[in-house]
Amino acid sequence: MPDPKYAPIVEAAKPTLKTPADVVTLAMTLENVARDTYLSDLNQFTDKKSLMIMSSVMGVETQHLATLRAVAALLAGNAPQLIAIPVDPSRLPAAAGSAGFPDAIPTPKLASPPAEGAVH
Amino acid sequence: MTEATNDSSNPIIAATETVASRRGFLTISGAARLGLLAAACGSNSTTVGPATSSLSTNRSSPSGDAGIARTAASLEVLAVGTYKAALDAATGGKLGAVPPAVATFVQTAMAHHQMALDAWNGLLTSAGAQKVSTPPTDLKATVDAAFGKVTDVVGAAQLALLLEQTAADTYLVALPLIMNKDAITLAGALQSVDQEHSAILLYVLGQYPVPDVFQKGNRAYTGTGG
Numbered sequence: 001m002p003d004p005k006y007a008p009i010v011e012a013a014k015p016t017l018k019t020p021a022d023v024v025t026l027a028m029t030l031e032n033v034a035r036d037t038y039l040s041d042l043n044q045f046t047d048k049k050s051l052m053i054m055s056s057v058m059g060v061e062t063q064h065l066a067t068l069r070a071v072a073a074l075l076a077g078n079a080p081q082l083i084a085i086p087v088d089p090s091r092l093p094a095a096a097g098s099a100g101f102p103d104a105i106p107t108p109k110l111a112s113p114p115a116e117g118a119v120h
Numbered sequence: 121m122t123e124a125t126n127d128s129s130n131p132i133i134a135a136t137e138t139v140a141s142r143r144g145f146l147t148i149s150g151a152a153r154l155g156l157l158a159a160a161c162g163s164n165s166t167t168v169g170p171a172t173s174s175l176s177t178n179r180s181s182p183s184g185d186a187g188i189a190r191t192a193a194s195l196e197v198l199a200v201g202t203y204k205a206a207l208d209a210a211t212g213g214k215l216g217a218v219p220p221a222v223a224t225f226v227q228t229a230m231a232h233h234q235m236a237l238d239a240w241n242g243l244l245t246s247a248g249a250q251k252v253s254t255p256p257t258d259l260k261a262t263v264d265a266a267f268g269k270v271t272d273v274v275g276a277a278q279l280a281l282l283l284e285q286t287a288a289d290t291y292l293v294a295l296p297l298i299m300n301k302d303a304i305t306l307a308g309a310l311q312s313v314d315q316e317h318s319a320i321l322l323y324v325l326g327q328y329p330v331p332d333v334f335q336k337g338n339r340a341y342t343g344t345g346g
Binding site for chain 1: 301
């Protein structure tokens with residue numbers, strides 16, 4: 001069962017997805033909510049195994065988020081041809097070197113509370 | 121969460137079962153020496169328990185929150201110093217042509233690690249401990265040797281990637297050992313941003329930016345810091 005708060009938001013967004021940037025923006029939101037939720041919940045655990053699982057997943061969600069931010073910046077800069085692997089680094093705009101991580105120390109601004117997705 | 125923790129076929133569950141004990145840390149790291157994480161598990165207790173609001177500062181031992189904070193801060197010192205050296209080398213023309221995105225990355229990442237260092241030192245001094253201003257000697261020697269062989273931007277980016285992955289994995293593996301809530305959140309936040317740095321470095325280096333389904337922690341620093 002998906003998160004009851006965000007499932008309807010995604011469903012409502014689907015018909016509005018017209019461009020790659022639309023898809024990237026929606027994906028960024030979901031990854032940001034996930035990363036922030038994990039980060040917010042880390043200090044609530046009393047069980048080491050659960051803490052490790054959550055932090056291991058968070059470490060990957062945050063890479064998705066950084067990548068999507070960089071992709072969004074390249075789309076916004078009308079440089080979709082640079083969204084490629086491998087990329088020629090010399091052709092990347094300067095902003096590509098910082099767009100993926102706007103915060104030195106991320107704070108969980110978009111965290112969902114633990115009870116939001118709980119099965120009652 | 122209950123379903124996930126009961127799934128013994130899940131590789132991350134197996135990994136965390138290994139990581140969850142002192143012996144596990146030594147096993148997963150392959151380290152023969154006691155280092156940050158093993159030292160942080162100096163007691164026989166394997167229970168995290170409810171996080172507390174005070175930072176343990178037993179200065180005679182590397183174990184506990186203060187020991188983890190000191191080692192984390194020393195890694196941040198090393199990161200700042202290495203990025204500064206890369207910036208100086210680039211400015212001095214020793215790395216050849218430096219793409220604008222790489223120059224921006226180095227400046228941004230260096231500033232991030234300085235802020236991380238300041239945050240750890242803030243936690244330490246607020247608990248009555250001293251600031252950290254030196255890198256781990258053993259790791260610095262390794263990084264210096266590697267940096268001495270760097271002749272271009274690709275080499276510098278590869279070294280930066282190694283540093284970022286080491287930092288991110290060290291935070292990941294340290295997290296279950298930290299008792300203080302603020303320190304847990306700080307370590308998680310820094311794990312996150314170092315993973316972000318890694319993703320962009322992988323992309324710049326022509327690799328897929330998200331290579332793992334779960335962050336494994338296998339590159340965590342396990343040295344003595346001395």
